[in-house]
Amino acid sequence: MENARAASPTPDQVKAYYDAFSTDRMLGYRVYGNLRIEKAIEFFCSSIEPNDSVLDVGCGIGIATEAMASCTQGSVVGVDISDQNIWYATQSVSMSNLRFVSADVLDEAVKLPLDAPPFIITLCDVIEHIPESQRTALFRRLSALGGPSLKVMLTFPTAFNLEYQSQEEPSELQIIDNQIPPQTLAQEAALAGLSMTYFRMIPVWREVEYAHCIFERNESLKSRVRTAVRFPRSLRQKLEGRLVDPFVRRSRRRKYIDGIFGRR
Numbered sequence: 001m002e003n004a005r006a007a008s009p010t011p012d013q014v015k016a017y018y019d020a021f022s023t024d025r026m027l028g029y030r031v032y033g034n035l036r037i038e039k040a041i042e043f044f045c046s047s048i049e050p051n052d053s054v055l056d057v058g059c060g061i062g063i064a065t066e067a068m069a070s071c072t073q074g075s076v077v078g079v080d081i082s083d084q085n086i087w088y089a090t091q092s093v094s095m096s097n098l099r100f101v102s103a104d105v106l107d108e109a110v111k112l113p114l115d116a117p118p119f120i121i122t123l124c125d126v127i128e129h130i131p132e133s134q135r136t137a138l139f140r141r142l143s144a145l146g147g148p149s150l151k152v153m154l155t156f157p158t159a160f161n162l163e164y165q166s167q168e169e170p171s172e173l174q175i176i177d178n179q180i181p182p183q184t185l186a187q188e189a190a191l192a193g194l195s196m197t198y199f200r201m202i203p204v205w206r207e208v209e210y211a212h213c214i215f216e217r218n219e220s221l222k223s224r225v226r227t228a229v230r231f232p233r234s235l236r237q238k239l240e241g242r243l244v245d246p247f248v249r250r251s252r253r254r255k256y257i258d259g260i261f262g263r264r
């Protein structure tokens with residue numbers, strides 16, 4: 001696809017770009033499969049509980065959205081700015097708990113049709129395509145939409161990957177394609193009351209190519225840290241090391257205590 005990077009594209013330009021991207025690229029992901037999306041699905045589905053409601057922001061043609069809807073009986077909504085993507089998603093995926101909506105998530109005037117506040121909000125390769133100046137507003141919006149124990153799960157190309165692409169494969173870059181250092185993202189999300197609780201750089205086709213990351217609400221983390229984890233007594237003793245075999249314990253004492261401090 002021709003590189004159509006613009007300095008500050010309007011929402012209409014973004015929409016037109018992704019309408020064209022839908023047939024130029026995304027249908028290929030459906031037909032041939034896509035390892036990046038497969039890894040994202042594995043990551044998202046590992047956190048989805050059977051009744052969780054999910055909002056998939058920038059759902060494209062709904063590949064990950066469909067996979068997530070099969071992990072839960074809760075309602076799943078996919079939203080995308082491209083009418084073409086949403087048209088195709090609606091034609092190709094039909095599940096009773098899944099709905100697709102065409103909307104710009106950055107448009108505060110848009111009311112998303114959510115039955116309940118989502119437990120999980122996913123952005124599969126979307127955050128890097130949001131104008132830098134609007135990322136904090138987006139986090140605030142997602143935080144306001146989500147339930148009390150909201151998890152925002154993101155996948156995005158690492159800054160190393162985008163740097164490589166800008167030098168070696170500039171035509172692969174999309175209309176907006178920002179390098180985002182994790183610290184910057186964490187600061188922006190913090191302004192919406194969200195803390196980064198998970199961050200990994202993972203290989204897809206190349207090393208350190210994508211970041212998988214989770215943000216959770218501060219309030220939910222504060223209440224969780226007060227909740228004592230109850231282990232059975234035997235497991236607690238094991239974890240505290242008191243169940244180590246007496247013979248092993250004696251030989252460790254000889255080596256690590258007596259051997260170092262001398263016999264007392």
Ligand SMILES: C[S@@+](CC[C@H](N)C(=O)[O-])C[C@H]1O[C@@H](n2cnc3c(N)ncnc32)[C@H](O)[C@@H]1O
Pocket residue numbers: 014018029037057058059060061063064079080081082085103104105106123124125126129130
């Ligand atoms: C790289 S594609 C990823 C699509 C899909 N999540 C996937 O992984 O295949 C980025 C998607 O974000 C959508 N998008 C970009 N800006 C958006 C906005 N302001 N509101 C809603 N969707 C947006 C685009 O239309 C596009 O489908």
